[in-house]
Amino acid sequence: MEAKLRRTMTSVTDVLFPTSKNARDPQQHQLLKTGNDYVTNLPLQMAIYFNCFFSPFWLTSVIVVFELKYMYLTTLYKIILLAIYIVFTIIEVIRLYIGYLGNLMERVPELAGFWLLTILLQFPLILLLLFNDQAMLLPLERAVHIIEALFVLFEGVCGYFAIRVMVNYQVTKFHLRQFTDLEQIQDDEYWINNNHQHQS
Template identity: 45%
Template sequence: MALHTPLPPNVRKGLTNFSGSLFINNKTGDCAAAQTYHPGHEVLSSLPLQMLLYFNVFYFPFWCLSEGLMLELKYSLLLLYYKFLLVAAFLTLTLAEGLRLYLGYIGNLQEKVPELAGFLLLSFLIQLPTLLFILTDEHIIRLPLETAVHIIYLMFLLSEIAAAFFALKAMTKHLTRQFYLRQFEGPDGL
């Protein structure tokens, strides 16, 4: 028995279409873009990776604000080339982090291997070396808040790299198995 709603059907349909366009992953039955899972479908999304990404999204603005403030405080005390390097590192980390988190969300929730691989490559090849440079260079004036914020960010980054590696490994293994099983299907898909 369906639940009675006081909304007229055309208003309800309009609200459903609007919410379906806002929330891409809407899996309710009344949405036309509902994703259906077959009874034998194995969900490959990684819960630990998704939790790390979720908390990283909330931590990123705090990191960005504190790093910007710390950079402003020590900017006049730095040598000219360290000024350039730190501003470039801050901009690289900030811009790459937005793209990295987006790719992580899409790759994990929608089980897309290329996006998750892009997330892993951005994390490993851009974010990690830049963050390690900021944390280990002895000529950079490190303030206590900056060090604490960067260490927490490094822990997020290392945990996400490990979780994404295992999630990507599971997804590719499953897709490879699916590919080989489809070779034995007949032309009618049975």
């Protein structure tokens, strides 16, 4: 199941973030120093880190405000807001976890999943909470929604560029590894041929 999910996320990443021509052309590769290059996106990592601390405050504020205005809301909006809060909270935990892990460990599938959750789910939901006047927004609620929306927007933008850089880097590293293996095979064949000639 996990392997299938990783393959799916990898194929989606290949479509959304095509590799550059430099990454495809072996002659234009620059030498990568193994162990010294990091493609982790620092602004994205900082945003996720601070978002992890802000999310509990956002959730607490939302619960308190929802309790205060509960009796003034219509039945429809009680159900809608409650569903949005539950879905948003669950997705936020998953999103921040895979984003933190994917960016820090340089894993493209996890980072792509983080980016898709950010753009397709969290951003529309936070905009719905922020601009829906019929939800009777209070000042505290509007303030925390604005901050959360800025976090989500910033992470979406940074995540896109982080995935592009990471995909290009890994494609380049893959091609260089192929050339290294080819050179090693050629060297082995050279020594084997020399040994045969000396023995004969």
